[in-house]
Amino acid sequence: MVFEQEELLQSKILIVDDEPLNIDILETILERSEYKFIYSTSDPRRVFALQQRYNFDLILLDVNMPHMSGIEVLEGLSEYVLSGFLPVLILTANIDDETRFNALKMGATDFLTKPFNQWEVLLRISNMLRTRLFYKRQKIRADELEEKVKERTLRIRSTQLKIIQCLGKAVEFRDNETGAHVIRMSRSCQMLGVASGLSEKHGEKILYATPMHDVGKIGIQDDILLKPGKLGFEEFEIMKTHSQIGSDIIGRGTSEILNLAGEIALGHHEKWDGSGYPQGLKGADISIENRIAAICDVFDALTSARPYKKPWTTTDAINFIMDGAGAHFDPSLATTFQEIIPSVVTLREEYPDN
Numbered sequence: 001m002v003f004e005q006e007e008l009l010q011s012k013i014l015i016v017d018d019e020p021l022n023i024d025i026l027e028t029i030l031e032r033s034e035y036k037f038i039y040s041t042s043d044p045r046r047v048f049a050l051q052q053r054y055n056f057d058l059i060l061l062d063v064n065m066p067h068m069s070g071i072e073v074l075e076g077l078s079e080y081v082l083s084g085f086l087p088v089l090i091l092t093a094n095i096d097d098e099t100r101f102n103a104l105k106m107g108a109t110d111f112l113t114k115p116f117n118q119w120e121v122l123l124r125i126s127n128m129l130r131t132r133l134f135y136k137r138q139k140i141r142a143d144e145l146e147e148k149v150k151e152r153t154l155r156i157r158s159t160q161l162k163i164i165q166c167l168g169k170a171v172e173f174r175d176n177e178t179g180a181h182v183i184r185m186s187r188s189c190q191m192l193g194v195a196s197g198l199s200e201k202h203g204e205k206i207l208y209a210t211p212m213h214d215v216g217k218i219g220i221q222d223d224i225l226l227k228p229g230k231l232g233f234e235e236f237e238i239m240k241t242h243s244q245i246g247s248d249i250i251g252r253g254t255s256e257i258l259n260l261a262g263e264i265a266l267g268h269h270e271k272w273d274g275s276g277y278p279q280g281l282k283g284a285d286i287s288i289e290n291r292i293a294a295i296c297d298v299f300d301a302l303t304s305a306r307p308y309k310k311p312w313t314t315t316d317a318i319n320f321i322m323d324g325a326g327a328h329f330d331p332s333l334a335t336t337f338q339e340i341i342p343s344v345v346t347l348r349e350e351y352p353d354n
Helices: 002-009 020-032 044-054 070-076 078-083 097-105 118-172 179-195 200-212 215-219 233-240 242-250 256-267 288-302 314-323 331-339 341-350
Strands: 012-016 037-041 058-062 088-092 110-113
Touching: 002 118, 012 020, 012 044, 020 037, 020 118, 037 044, 044 058, 044 070, 058 070, 058 118, 070 078, 070 088, 070 097, 088 118, 110 118, 118 200, 118 215, 118 256, 179 200, 179 288, 179 331, 179 341, 200 256, 200 288, 215 242, 233 242, 242 256, 256 288, 288 314, 288 331, 314 331, 314 341, 331 341
Parallel strands: 012 037, 012 058, 058 088, 088 110
Antiparallel strands: none
């Protein structure tokens, strides 16, 4: 209780009255009660600057003043009064009902009648400051709780990303493709997504979800997955099942990123004209993430060396993308990809295969 009283005495109080005598009386009452931080002004126009500077815990506000009325001051303080729980004690003599109504409507907390009675002044101020102190404590607790939630969310997200990285690495051990391909592909997907109008946050989700696009290859037998030459019809049909296998491995749950990763694993081989797999989706029925992944995956695969082929030049690969616009690829995204190709090419320098 002593600690609470000490906190109350540390409160910042502003007195606003055009009569110096009223200010002197209130300052004397508060100083004798050992309130430490008392401010005053006879010019209501200064209130807003003072509030921004000191962030008061209580304002004692006269109604009838030159330049601005107390009601006008209250209106200007509405951001603090209504959303920040700043108590305002209206100083009154003979105040009419309409003025009282307007004061309360604008957020005034209570009224203090002139001439001032010392015990009434101290009790009303003390009661208001206790409420203010309770609000500030609750605000601190709420902020601390919010910070803890953020920390736990980050830990959960970190765990999810670790799962994604582990699954991505698992594919590397079985496939001819390298971890660098996964990094380049996911980063170019992020670039293309943002360049096409998606938000930075959406682009980040794509960055974290795309590394698992081929995780289903874990379920493909070695003689097909590692075959150096072209696959036969039946072999290719088996290879195509990696999309569904990947989706099944990732599954569905409450994680937004893992759910997106599952969608990309399933649909990154869909084609704009409907000739892709596994669902044969067409045009805008294919998610924007999968239309992006289709372009970036093919481009990086074409420009990468494999045991069964030499790397294509950037020019040949981008020509392939543009030739496939409207058939294999979303034509609008293909054009945007061509525009950002210098940034995409630098990824190979940052993340080489070896």
